Amino acid sequence: MPWSNQSGGPWGQKPQGPWGTGPQGGGGGQQPDLEDMLRRGQDKLKGFIPGGGGGFRGFAVIGLGAILLWLAxxxxxxxxxxxxxxxxxxxxxxxxxxxxxxxxxxxxxxxxKPRVTTVNTIEVGQRTGDTSQRITQREVPEESLMLTGDENIVDINFTVQWQVSPTDPQNYVFNLKNPDASIKAVAESAMREEVGRRNIQAVLTSDRGPIEEEVRKLMQTQLDEYGAGVEIRQVQLQKVDPPQQVIDAFRDVQAARQDQDRVRNEAETYASRVVPEARGEATRIIQAAEGYREGVVADARGAASRFTQVYETYKTAPAVTRERMFIETLEKVLGGSDKVILDQKGGQGALPLLPLGTLQGSDTPSQRNVGGQTGTVIQQGAGR
Known part of the structure; x- marks a missing residue:
């Protein structure tokens, strides 16, 4: 050292500072010597090293300690x-x-150390921000406007929830450079594909749930093919509307279609009531005609059979058959008419006759079976 504590340094014999004053503070003690402190530290370090720290052995111990500390x-x-x-x-x-x-x-x-349980959310078609304690949403038309299968434009906003695959986190870390951008691109592509397969009416009404599930499956398949190491948890449609510029005209079209459906339903209801009635009436007429046909055919066959039987009988006894047929014919002709029978052998004129039919409470002449034949009997001849 160029000076010592005894000499007082470059400012004189007394311990003074660079501004010509001594050390301030109570006690007036001497300042600690820096060189002495370093010397005492070296002595303590030698005490920890066997052999006083000299030679190769001391450096080996120091190196071994450093290696152990590095491995830890x-x-x-x-x-x-x-x-x-x-x-x-x-x-x-x-x-x-x-x-x-x-x-x-x-x-x-x-x-x-990637986090595999954190659920991340990606927005497509809109951006949600928090400014001044108020949540704001900004539309992104270049992502939300899509073409349907019937060549209509629909405005769709949706979110995708995803997480790192617990089974393949290395694929997520090493295969994806920008996970959010990659997943958003796959989501937009899958949504456009599913919307392009359907007409706008189904997209706006009945197919919201199937679209979400199909888009999730399609995204998962594509990301697995890319080896992305990502699991798609849920796809949720936030807004499905026609473009803002034509929404009023589209509502008019929707109202017209609803009226069309209503009128069609009413017509189908009327048809479902009238057609069965007409079919039932037609069936009834057909069955009545078939019954009439069967009756006429049966009567004709019976008459033909009866005529054949009469003919066979006539061949056996022609005289008896002719008389029987004559009597049966008279019975049919005279059976329903008023008759007067005169006995030409018994007298010269007609005899008074008691109205037996009137006395019996009937306006028709009395009937009796004579010799197996039915006839009206007025008077029997007195000469017999």
Whole structure:
């Protein structure tokens, strides 16, 4: 040293500062010597090293301690929502679960710990922001306007919820450079494909649920093909409307279609009531005609059979058959008419006759069976 505590330094014999004054403060004690402090530190360090720290042995002990301290930096902790990805010289060698783990320390090894339980949300067609404690939404028409299968334009906003795959987190880390942009591009492509398969009426009304599920499956399939290491949890449609410029005209068209459906339903209801009645009436007429046909055919067959039987009888006894047929014919002709029978053998004229039919409470002449034949009997001849 160029000066010592005894000489007082460059400012004189007394311990003074650079501005010509001595040290301030109570006690008036002497300032500590920096060189003396370094010397005492070296002495303490030699006490810890065997042999006084001299030679190769001392440097070996110091090097070994440094190596052990460096190796101890390889311990790391994996949280329950993380997966540890071990790398050696930048190459992926395996993954570890939660808990205290170890890998070679830097620069040989390193660890990447992606979170596999965090659910992330991507918006397509709109952007939601929080400014001045107020949530605002901004439309993105270049993402939301899509073409349907019947060549109509529909405005769709939807969100995609995704998370890192717990089974393949290394694919997410090493295969995706910009996960949000990649997933958003796949989501927009899948939604356009599904909307392009349907007409606008189905997209606006009945197919919202099927579209969400089909888009989720299609996204998952495409991301798996890319080896993205991402799981799509849910696709949710936020807004499905016609473009703002034509929404009034579209509502008029919707009202006209509703009227068309109403009138069609009324016509179908009327048809469902009238057509069965007409079919029933037609069936009744057909059945009546068939019954009449069967009756006429049966009568004709009976008459033909009866005529054949009479003919067979006539061939056996012609005289008797002719008389019987004559009597039957008279019975049919005279059976329903008033008759007067005169006995030409018994007298010269007609005899008074008691109206038996009137006395019996009937306006028709009395009937009796004579010789197996039915006839009206007025008077029997007195000469018999």
């Amino acid at each position: 930096t390889g311990f790391y902790t994996v949280r329950p929502d993380e997966v540890g990805l071990n790398l050696i010289f930048g190459r992926y060698v395996g993954k570890t679960g939660e808990g205290l783990r170890y890998n070679f320390p830097y620069p040989i090894g390193s660890v990447i």
